[in-house]
Amino acid sequence: MPSSLFERVRKVSDEVTDPRFRLVRDHHIHQATRRLMDEAFTTFHGADRSFIREFQTTGFSPRVLELTLFAALHEQGHVFEHTGGAPDFLIGGSDPLAIEATTSNPAQGTSLTAAFHHPPRKEHPLVPADLDDAEAEFVLQAAKALSRKIEKRSAQGHAYWQAPHVQGRPFVIALESFHHLSSLFHTVGPLANYLYGRRAVATRDDEGALVLTSEKITEHRRGGSRIPSGLFAQPEAAHLSGVIFSNSATVAKFHRIGTERGYGPQDVALLRYGGLPDPDPNADRPLEHAYVVGDYGPEERETFSEGFHLLHNPWARIPIAAGVFPGFTEHHLQDDGLMLTTTSRPDYFTSNTIVFQEPDAHTRARGYVERYLAAAAG
Numbered sequence: 001m002p003s004s005l006f007e008r009v010r011k012v013s014d015e016v017t018d019p020r021f022r023l024v025r026d027h028h029i030h031q032a033t034r035r036l037m038d039e040a041f042t043t044f045h046g047a048d049r050s051f052i053r054e055f056q057t058t059g060f061s062p063r064v065l066e067l068t069l070f071a072a073l074h075e076q077g078h079v080f081e082h083t084g085g086a087p088d089f090l091i092g093g094s095d096p097l098a099i100e101a102t103t104s105n106p107a108q109g110t111s112l113t114a115a116f117h118h119p120p121r122k123e124h125p126l127v128p129a130d131l132d133d134a135e136a137e138f139v140l141q142a143a144k145a146l147s148r149k150i151e152k153r154s155a156q157g158h159a160y161w162q163a164p165h166v167q168g169r170p171f172v173i174a175l176e177s178f179h180h181l182s183s184l185f186h187t188v189g190p191l192a193n194y195l196y197g198r199r200a201v202a203t204r205d206d207e208g209a210l211v212l213t214s215e216k217i218t219e220h221r222r223g224g225s226r227i228p229s230g231l232f233a234q235p236e237a238a239h240l241s242g243v244i245f246s247n248s249a250t251v252a253k254f255h256r257i258g259t260e261r262g263y264g265p266q267d268v269a270l271l272r273y274g275g276l277p278d279p280d281p282n283a284d285r286p287l288e289h290a291y292v293v294g295d296y297g298p299e300e301r302e303t304f305s306e307g308f309h310l311l312h313n314p315w316a317r318i319p320i321a322a323g324v325f326p327g328f329t330e331h332h333l334q335d336d337g338l339m340l341t342t343t344s345r346p347d348y349f350t351s352n353t354i355v356f357q358e359p360d361a362h363t364r365a366r367g368y369v370e371r372y373l374a375a376a377a378g
Helices: 019-026 028-042 049-056 060-075 113-117 131-151 188-196 251-260 361-377
Strands: 080-083 089-091 097-104 171-177 198-204 210-216 219-222 225-228 242-246 268-276 287-292 308-312 329-333 339-342 350-357
Touching: 019 028, 019 060, 028 060, 028 251, 028 268, 028 350, 049 060, 060 080, 060 089, 060 097, 060 171, 060 242, 060 251, 097 131, 131 171, 131 188, 131 219, 131 225, 188 198, 188 242, 188 308, 188 329, 251 268, 251 350, 268 361, 287 361, 350 361
Parallel strands: 097 171, 171 242, 308 329
Antiparallel strands: 080 089, 089 097, 198 210, 219 225, 242 308, 268 287, 268 350, 329 339
16 A cells, blocks of 8 residues: 555556646645645545545546545544445544535546646636536536435445445535536535525615525526426435535645645745635625735634535435534525525635745745735725
């Protein structure tokens, strides 16, 4: 069993490794990423040789999701009865539960790896060209990924929640989207609409104050495809206690946290920018924010739990208690059809990380932050 995620696996040549894996393995800028990933992997006792093989080849993004989720659960202090197998995580202690991780993926026979390195000219590869169509595709792909897990049966004919070691525990599916180059652009909102079968409608009253109401959604469409809305309320989802969603369980998170811990080289600086929730109750747009990674005290450091969202199923046979995942943003459906969202600290809707490599990398990155924030302020 290799001691590092980046050791060459027997009979795995560079010709079949994922280009994103090779970039992390070989590039000077990812010194912090490699060290932190290996630190997390040393405590990931359920991972086996197949995990490393898939991480290096055909399952790079799904394995990064599993590693990030494990690191988040580990930092929260959960007791693992096992990791790996089916489901992926079996948690004990005072709040036992089971978690199975999954991803939405490109259509069979297609690959997005080349596009990551050679995006179309004059286009930002992370922003969909057609936002409405991309959101519709995101919902359908998320629904497909969740349905695969709900419908899956073992050789004994058991669903996940019917397995002897899972019975009596809340069952949760963790999801991240990788079906398209821009799939990480999408936030938890459209997924919540599908799970609850409701969407928020924003209007302004006569005094300009923001007013939120909700409306029912019956189906989701894209082209000739359509699916019913409200997965949580459907009979087949009665055993699904909740869905964990993230659009940030990625290499960039390991890069940022590793850099905060001082694992990176001196000639590399990271700039993170994106949108945060605005605490103003009348705001209808996110706050633009940017910072240089590490330019703050330990109490402000990023956690692995940040960026994960737990959507509770109000109709689940075995509900999840609030606060079981400290650090996750939680969402509950209220009687008025609106979501109640609680979080321990501001959580980016979506963000990007820019890498600077040069002798004065930090100075240059700070200059960019100043200009970005000045432009955002108007």
